Amino acid sequence: MLVSRDVQRDNSVVRVGEAAFGDGSFPVIAGPCAVESEDQLMACARAIADSGGQLLRGGAFKPRTSPYDFQGLGEEGLKLLALARDRYGLAIVTEVMSENEIPLVAAYADLMQVGARNMQNYGLLRALGKAGKPVLLKRGLSATLKEWLSAAEYILANGNPDVILCERGIRSFDSHTRNVLDIAAVPAMQEMTHLPVIVDPSHATGRRSLIAPLARAAVAVGADGLLVECHPDPDNAWSDGAQSLNLNQFREMMLQLPCRILKA
Ligand code: PEP
Ligand code: MN
Numbered sequence: 001m002l003v004s005r006d007v008q009r010d011n012s013v014v015r016v017g018e019a020a021f022g023d024g025s026f027p028v029i030a031g032p033c034a035v036e037s038e039d040q041l042m043a044c045a046r047a048i049a050d051s052g053g054q055l056l057r058g059g060a061f062k063p064r065t066s067p068y069d070f071q072g073l074g075e076e077g078l079k080l081l082a083l084a085r086d087r088y089g090l091a092i093v094t095e096v097m098s099e100n101e102i103p104l105v106a107a108y109a110d111l112m113q114v115g116a117r118n119m120q121n122y123g124l125l126r127a128l129g130k131a132g133k134p135v136l137l138k139r140g141l142s143a144t145l146k147e148w149l150s151a152a153e154y155i156l157a158n159g160n161p162d163v164i165l166c167e168r169g170i171r172s173f174d175s176h177t178r179n180v181l182d183i184a185a186v187p188a189m190q191e192m193t194h195l196p197v198i199v200d201p202s203h204a205t206g207r208r209s210l211i212a213p214l215a216r217a218a219v220a221v222g223a224d225g226l227l228v229e230c231h232p233d234p235d236n237a238w239s240d241g242a243q244s245l246n247l248n249q250f251r252e253m254m255l256q257l258p259c260r261i262l263k264a
Helices: 038-050 075-088 099-106 122-129 145-157 185-192 201-205 208-221 247-256 258-263
Strands: 014-016 019-021 028-031 055-057 091-095 111-114 135-138 163-167 197-199 226-229
Touching (some): 038 247, 055 075, 099 122, 111 122, 201 208, 208 226, 208 247
Parallel strands (some): 055 091, 135 163
Antiparallel strands (some): 014 019
């Protein structure tokens, strides 16, 4: 398999904007679950840029469990992301849910996110192999590490070597947290593949209070970066408010990351 360490011993370094995933640094991706408005997005972007984050995330096309929940602003959301990139110099990450939306999303995004629910959408993965943009591939809700690697292989086998893997928690029996963060998956995947592996403690736990401690765990375990949700007013967020840091909590979390303390 192309993703295997046996094929390539050295880490792959995936560059997105100013950030490099896989070179021993720890780029931080942050932003709201969904793009809601210009004010909301710019407030996030300003806090992220000021605290040393490199990428702004925000869903414009949202994979919601219920079809009656907010589905995202669509192209208007993509335009707001592009505006934030211009103003704050952050690269942007947003989800692409289907093959036919690739040209539209690729026209705006620097990094194309494949959500957990789409990890085994092979048509989408094949097409992203040919789309010419780096891909952030989230682990499926109950995907084994082998299945996750095979999903990445679809993208590489179709011509795109720039894949970042994201551990975002898996289904288990205890509903105290939304999912269970499989922290062991990080070094386990890094043994098997040369691709960078990052951690998303927001979707892994569903709980704001657990994000900062697990972000520190991600550094300790050797992850290649972090993805967290933040929002200027989490209690009134249109999606995933309970797992979103407010902007002060986000700044605080950034200050507590061991890699940043050591650099300072
Ligand atoms: C998201 O990043 O907002 C998201 C929907 O994530 P996941 O696909 O991991 O549930
Ligand atoms: Mn979310």
